[in-house]
Amino acid sequence: MAPISTIHYLVVAAALFILGVIGVLTRRNVVIVLMSIELILNAVNLNLVAFSRIWGLHGQIFAIFVITDAAAEAAVGWES
Protein backbone atom coordinates (compact mmCIF):
# COMPACT_ATOMS: atom_id res chain seq x y z
CA MET A 1 0.00 0.00 0.00
CA ALA A 2 1.06 3.54 -0.63
CA PRO A 3 2.77 5.24 2.29
CA ILE A 4 0.66 7.72 4.20
CA SER A 5 1.38 11.27 3.05
CA THR A 6 -0.06 14.66 3.88
CA ILE A 7 -2.83 14.37 1.31
CA HIS A 8 -4.33 11.40 3.18
CA TYR A 9 -4.76 13.50 6.30
CA LEU A 10 -6.17 16.36 4.24
CA VAL A 11 -8.83 14.07 2.79
CA VAL A 12 -9.88 12.93 6.28
CA ALA A 13 -10.07 16.55 7.39
CA ALA A 14 -12.16 17.44 4.34
CA ALA A 15 -14.60 14.64 5.16
CA LEU A 16 -14.94 15.89 8.73
CA PHE A 17 -15.45 19.46 7.51
CA ILE A 18 -18.22 18.43 5.12
CA LEU A 19 -19.90 16.38 7.87
CA GLY A 20 -19.84 19.43 10.13
CA VAL A 21 -21.35 21.66 7.46
CA ILE A 22 -24.13 19.15 6.80
CA GLY A 23 -24.80 18.97 10.54
CA VAL A 24 -25.02 22.75 10.89
CA LEU A 25 -27.40 23.02 7.95
CA THR A 26 -29.76 20.15 8.69
CA ARG A 27 -30.08 19.84 12.48
CA ARG A 28 -32.53 21.85 14.55
CA ASN A 29 -31.28 21.00 18.03
CA VAL A 30 -28.89 23.80 19.00
CA VAL A 31 -26.73 21.43 21.04
CA ILE A 32 -25.98 19.32 17.99
CA VAL A 33 -25.41 22.40 15.84
CA LEU A 34 -22.68 23.44 18.28
CA MET A 35 -21.24 19.92 18.15
CA SER A 36 -21.11 20.19 14.37
CA ILE A 37 -19.22 23.46 14.72
CA GLU A 38 -16.74 21.60 16.92
CA LEU A 39 -16.38 19.04 14.13
CA ILE A 40 -15.55 21.83 11.67
CA LEU A 41 -12.96 23.36 14.00
CA ASN A 42 -11.39 19.94 14.49
CA ALA A 43 -11.14 19.42 10.75
CA VAL A 44 -9.25 22.70 10.50
CA ASN A 45 -6.98 21.59 13.34
CA LEU A 46 -6.20 18.33 11.58
CA ASN A 47 -5.24 20.29 8.47
CA LEU A 48 -2.98 22.57 10.48
CA VAL A 49 -1.19 19.73 12.24
CA ALA A 50 -0.82 17.79 8.97
CA PHE A 51 0.80 20.82 7.35
CA SER A 52 3.04 21.35 10.35
CA ARG A 53 4.54 17.98 9.47
CA ILE A 54 6.04 19.46 6.30
CA TRP A 55 6.34 23.18 7.02
CA GLY A 56 7.49 23.33 10.62
CA LEU A 57 5.96 23.68 14.03
CA HIS A 58 3.92 26.83 13.45
CA GLY A 59 0.84 24.85 12.49
CA GLN A 60 0.78 23.17 15.87
CA ILE A 61 0.88 26.55 17.63
CA PHE A 62 -2.03 27.71 15.53
CA ALA A 63 -3.92 24.52 16.34
CA ILE A 64 -3.54 25.30 20.05
CA PHE A 65 -4.98 28.76 19.44
CA VAL A 66 -7.90 27.24 17.57
CA ILE A 67 -8.57 24.93 20.54
CA THR A 68 -8.57 27.97 22.83
CA ASP A 69 -11.09 29.61 20.54
CA ALA A 70 -13.26 26.53 20.59
CA ALA A 71 -13.27 26.52 24.39
CA ALA A 72 -14.32 30.17 24.52
CA GLU A 73 -16.99 29.58 21.88
CA ALA A 74 -18.39 26.57 23.75
CA ALA A 75 -18.59 28.54 27.01
CA VAL A 76 -20.37 31.52 25.46
CA GLY A 77 -22.45 29.61 22.91
CA TRP A 78 -24.41 27.76 25.55
CA GLU A 79 -25.72 30.90 27.17
CA SER A 80 -27.32 32.36 24.09
Next chain:
Amino acid sequence: MPGEKNMAPLATTFFFYFLSAVTVVSGVLVITRKNAVHSALALIVSLLGQAALYLMLYAPFVAGVQIILYAGGIMVLFLFVIMLVNIEKARKEDQFNQQWLVGLAAAIALGALFVMVYVKGRALFSRRAILMPEQANTQQVAVLLYGNYMFTFEIASLLLLVAIIGAVVMAKKRI
Protein backbone atom coordinates in the same frame (compact mmCIF):
# COMPACT_ATOMS: atom_id res chain seq x y z
CA MET B 1 21.99 1.03 10.05
CA PRO B 2 20.76 2.62 6.80
CA GLY B 3 18.62 -0.37 5.85
CA GLU B 4 16.66 -0.12 9.02
CA LYS B 5 16.17 3.60 8.65
CA ASN B 6 14.62 3.34 5.19
CA MET B 7 12.14 0.71 6.27
CA ALA B 8 8.77 2.33 6.72
CA PRO B 9 6.88 1.02 9.73
CA LEU B 10 4.23 -1.37 8.46
CA ALA B 11 1.69 -0.70 11.17
CA THR B 12 1.45 3.01 10.28
CA THR B 13 -0.77 2.42 7.26
CA PHE B 14 -3.12 0.18 9.18
CA PHE B 15 -3.35 2.61 12.10
CA PHE B 16 -3.98 5.55 9.82
CA TYR B 17 -6.89 3.87 8.07
CA PHE B 18 -8.27 2.46 11.31
CA LEU B 19 -8.15 5.79 13.14
CA SER B 20 -9.56 7.80 10.27
CA ALA B 21 -12.38 5.28 9.91
CA VAL B 22 -13.15 5.64 13.62
CA THR B 23 -13.05 9.43 13.36
CA VAL B 24 -15.22 9.75 10.28
CA VAL B 25 -17.77 7.10 11.29
CA SER B 26 -18.28 8.70 14.69
CA GLY B 27 -18.55 12.05 12.91
CA VAL B 28 -21.40 10.60 10.87
CA LEU B 29 -23.00 9.33 14.07
CA VAL B 30 -22.76 12.81 15.62
CA ILE B 31 -24.92 14.37 12.93
CA THR B 32 -27.39 11.49 12.50
CA ARG B 33 -28.32 10.40 16.04
CA LYS B 34 -31.64 11.67 17.35
CA ASN B 35 -30.61 11.62 21.00
CA ALA B 36 -28.21 14.40 21.90
CA VAL B 37 -26.42 12.27 24.49
CA HIS B 38 -25.57 9.68 21.84
CA SER B 39 -24.25 12.46 19.63
CA ALA B 40 -22.05 13.73 22.46
CA LEU B 41 -20.64 10.24 23.09
CA ALA B 42 -19.91 9.79 19.38
CA LEU B 43 -18.21 13.19 19.36
CA ILE B 44 -15.94 12.08 22.22
CA VAL B 45 -14.91 9.00 20.23
CA SER B 46 -14.26 11.17 17.19
CA LEU B 47 -12.10 13.58 19.21
CA LEU B 48 -10.08 10.74 20.73
CA GLY B 49 -9.47 9.25 17.28
CA GLN B 50 -8.28 12.62 16.13
CA ALA B 51 -5.92 12.91 19.09
CA ALA B 52 -4.41 9.58 18.03
CA LEU B 53 -4.00 10.95 14.49
CA TYR B 54 -2.10 13.91 15.99
CA LEU B 55 0.20 11.42 17.69
CA MET B 56 0.85 9.81 14.31
CA LEU B 57 1.77 13.27 12.96
CA TYR B 58 4.46 13.70 15.65
CA ALA B 59 2.44 16.28 17.59
CA PRO B 60 2.20 14.77 21.07
CA PHE B 61 1.59 18.12 22.79
CA VAL B 62 -1.38 18.99 20.61
CA ALA B 63 -2.70 15.46 21.14
CA GLY B 64 -2.52 15.92 24.91
CA VAL B 65 -4.20 19.31 24.71
CA GLN B 66 -6.90 17.80 22.52
CA ILE B 67 -7.64 15.04 25.03
CA ILE B 68 -7.53 17.24 28.13
CA LEU B 69 -9.37 20.25 26.74
CA TYR B 70 -11.81 18.69 24.28
CA ALA B 71 -12.57 15.23 25.58
CA GLY B 72 -12.15 16.34 29.19
CA GLY B 73 -13.33 19.93 29.34
CA ILE B 74 -15.59 20.92 26.50
CA MET B 75 -17.40 17.60 26.36
CA VAL B 76 -18.19 17.76 30.09
CA LEU B 77 -19.66 21.20 29.42
CA PHE B 78 -21.74 19.75 26.58
CA LEU B 79 -23.05 16.90 28.73
CA PHE B 80 -23.89 19.30 31.57
CA VAL B 81 -25.99 21.40 29.24
CA ILE B 82 -27.71 18.33 27.79
CA MET B 83 -28.56 17.18 31.31
CA LEU B 84 -29.79 20.63 32.37
CA VAL B 85 -32.22 21.10 29.50
CA ASN B 86 -35.14 18.75 29.52
CA ILE B 87 -34.25 15.69 27.48
CA GLU B 88 -37.77 14.30 27.22
CA LYS B 89 -39.14 17.55 25.87
CA ALA B 90 -36.30 17.93 23.41
CA ARG B 91 -36.75 14.40 22.11
CA LYS B 92 -40.37 14.98 21.13
CA GLU B 93 -39.44 17.91 18.92
CA ASP B 94 -38.36 17.57 15.32
CA GLN B 95 -34.67 16.86 15.23
CA PHE B 96 -34.09 17.67 11.59
CA ASN B 97 -35.24 20.68 9.64
CA GLN B 98 -36.32 19.98 6.10
CA GLN B 99 -33.20 21.28 4.44
CA TRP B 100 -31.67 18.10 3.11
CA LEU B 101 -31.45 19.68 -0.33
CA VAL B 102 -29.43 22.65 0.94
CA GLY B 103 -27.17 20.35 2.95
CA LEU B 104 -26.62 18.07 0.00
CA ALA B 105 -25.85 20.99 -2.31
CA ALA B 106 -23.38 22.46 0.18
CA ALA B 107 -21.71 19.07 0.63
CA ILE B 108 -21.36 18.53 -3.12
CA ALA B 109 -20.04 22.04 -3.70
CA LEU B 110 -17.52 21.77 -0.86
CA GLY B 111 -16.46 18.30 -1.98
CA ALA B 112 -15.87 19.51 -5.53
CA LEU B 113 -13.86 22.45 -4.16
CA PHE B 114 -11.69 20.14 -2.04
CA VAL B 115 -11.10 17.74 -4.92
CA MET B 116 -10.11 20.62 -7.19
CA VAL B 117 -7.72 22.12 -4.66
CA TYR B 118 -6.13 18.79 -3.83
CA VAL B 119 -5.65 17.84 -7.48
CA LYS B 120 -4.23 21.24 -8.41
CA GLY B 121 -2.01 21.54 -5.36
CA ARG B 122 -0.65 18.02 -5.38
CA ALA B 123 2.92 19.27 -5.84
CA LEU B 124 2.55 21.54 -2.82
CA PHE B 125 1.20 18.80 -0.58
CA SER B 126 3.68 16.08 -1.53
CA ARG B 127 6.71 17.72 0.01
CA ARG B 128 8.82 15.48 2.13
CA ALA B 129 8.16 15.45 5.83
CA ILE B 130 10.79 17.28 7.85
CA LEU B 131 12.47 15.55 10.72
CA MET B 132 10.80 16.40 14.01
CA PRO B 133 12.25 14.92 17.18
CA GLU B 134 9.29 13.77 19.20
CA GLN B 135 11.01 14.11 22.56
CA ALA B 136 11.62 17.83 22.14
CA ASN B 137 8.17 18.66 20.78
CA THR B 138 6.77 20.22 23.94
CA GLN B 139 9.94 22.25 24.44
CA GLN B 140 9.88 23.58 20.88
CA VAL B 141 6.19 24.43 21.12
CA ALA B 142 6.85 26.34 24.33
CA VAL B 143 9.76 28.24 22.81
CA LEU B 144 7.62 29.30 19.85
CA LEU B 145 4.58 30.06 22.00
CA TYR B 146 6.44 32.31 24.42
CA GLY B 147 8.82 33.68 21.79
CA ASN B 148 7.41 34.40 18.34
CA TYR B 149 3.79 34.15 19.35
CA MET B 150 3.89 35.89 22.72
CA PHE B 151 1.58 38.72 21.64
CA THR B 152 -0.90 36.26 20.16
CA PHE B 153 -0.76 34.29 23.37
CA GLU B 154 -1.67 37.38 25.39
CA ILE B 155 -4.56 38.12 23.04
CA ALA B 156 -5.78 34.54 23.54
CA SER B 157 -5.80 35.01 27.30
CA LEU B 158 -7.76 38.24 26.82
CA LEU B 159 -10.23 36.31 24.67
CA LEU B 160 -10.73 33.78 27.46
CA LEU B 161 -11.31 36.59 29.96
CA VAL B 162 -13.92 38.13 27.66
CA ALA B 163 -15.56 34.70 27.31
CA ILE B 164 -15.76 34.26 31.09
CA ILE B 165 -17.26 37.70 31.61
CA GLY B 166 -19.62 37.28 28.67
CA ALA B 167 -20.88 33.93 29.95
CA VAL B 168 -21.58 35.39 33.39
CA VAL B 169 -23.26 38.49 32.00
CA MET B 170 -25.49 36.47 29.69
CA ALA B 171 -26.36 33.90 32.35
CA LYS B 172 -27.41 36.47 34.96
CA LYS B 173 -29.66 39.14 33.58
CA ARG B 174 -29.28 41.28 36.69
CA ILE B 175 -25.87 41.38 38.24
